[in-house]
Every structure is written in C-alpha cells, then in structure tokens.
Amino acid sequence: MSYLAAQLLLFLEEEEAFWMLVKIMKDHSLQGFFIEGVPLLKLCLYCLDRLIEIQLPHLFSHFKSCGVTPLLFASQWFPTVYTYNIPLGVSVHIWDVFFVEGLQWLFKVALAILRLNQDQLLTMDFEAVVEHLKSVVRRLDPGMLIKVADTMDMVTPQRLVELKQEFKHPKTDSL
Numbered sequence: 803m804s805y806l807a808a809q810l811l812l813f814l815e816e817e818e819a820f821w822m823l824v825k826i827m828k829d830h831s832l833q834g835f836f837i838e839g840v841p842l843l844k845l846c847l848y849c850l851d852r853l854i855e856i857q858l859p860h861l862f863s864h865f866k867s868c869g870v871t872p873l874l875f876a877s878q879w880f881p882t883v884y885t886y887n888i889p890l891g892v893s894v895h896i897w898d899v900f901f902v903e904g905l906q907w908l909f910k911v912a913l914a915i916l917r918l919n920q921d922q923l924l925t926m927d928f929e930a931v932v933e934h935l936k937s938v939v940r941r942l943d944p945g946m947l948i949k950v951a952d953t954m955d956m957v958t959p960q961r962l963v964e965l966k967q968e969f970k971h972p973k974t975d976s977l
Contacts, residue, residue: 805882830904835881846880847872849965857956861920868928875935888939895944906957914951
C-alpha cells in the first residue's frame with residue numbers, strides 16, 4: 803500500500819493523498835491485496851494465468867514447461883498498481899486508464915507486457931524469464947504499452963466474473 807500512497811504524494815498534499823487512497827481502495831475494491839491471506843492477489847494471479855492461456859497460448863505453454871507462474875512476476879504489479887520498479891512516466895499512464903477501467907486494466911497491462919516481450923520470452927529458460935520480466939518493466943514505452951493493452955479485448959468485466967467463479971468453484975476432473 804505504501805507504493806500507492808507514495809505515488810499519490812508525488813501529486814497531492816498529504817491529506818488529499820490519504821483521502822484519494824481511501825477512495826481508490828473503496829472504488830476499486832483493492833483491500834484484498836492487503837488483508838491476511840491476500841485473497842485478491844490470489845484471485846488476480848489465477849485470472850492472469852488463465853488469461854495468458856487464452857490470449858497468449860504459446861507463451862502459456864512455454865511458461866508451463868519452464869515452471870513460470872504469474873506469482874513470480876505479477877505479484878508486484880497488481881498490489882502496487884504498477885508503481886513498483888516501474889518508471890513514473892509509465893505508471894502515471896497506467897493509472898490514468900486504471901481510474902476509468904478499474905481492475906480489468908491491470909490485466910490488460912500485464913498481457914501487453916507479455917505480448918510485447920513474447921518473442922524473447924519464448925527463447926528463455928526459467929531464470930531468464932523471471933529476470934527479464936522483473937527488469938523489462940523499467941524500459942517500457944508508455945505509448946506502445948497503452949496501445950497494446952488497449953487491444954486485449956478478451957479481458958472484459960464478464961470474462962473476469964467468469965474467471966472469478968471458476969476460481970471459487972474449481973472443476974474437478976472425473977476419473
């Protein structure tokens with residue numbers, strides 16, 4: 803939560819930043835990132851994994867074969883709303899759209915980062931993938947990122963509701 807507060811303090815007075823943080827937490831239901839058990843983070847990581855499977859199937863297969871999961875890279879992206887380890891010029895662009903689109907935008911940005919780096923990622927092993935995804939966010943072109951994120955039309959409120967239900971009620975394979 804400190805990353806969110808710090809970002810707000812760059813643009814607002816202390817009291818305004820506090821109330822803006824309260825509003826963001828309420829309006830976008832981000833509390834689940836910061837309570838015991840981090841239920842919202844677990845849900846987001848599950849949804850992102852499924853969205854990678856749907857939107858970027860080759861990368862999904864490669865990640866599975868290498869043992870890479872969204873926990874290894876996106877667990878810093880979602881709770882900080884892309885303020886951790888990401889240049890201010892990029893994160894403010896992400897926040898601009900986040901305030902309008904909400905949580906679904908965070909998924910679109912994650913998929914855009916992956917799509918923009920897919921060719922390189924497909925040639926990397928476990929360690930290289932994780933290291934690349936941690937460092938590449940420092941070099942993102944905000945215009946290109948927003949443009950590609952905007953094309954992630956598979957990420958809709960309805961799709962996220964479906965994935966949330968799938969997460970809460972997993973199907974068990976019959977023997």
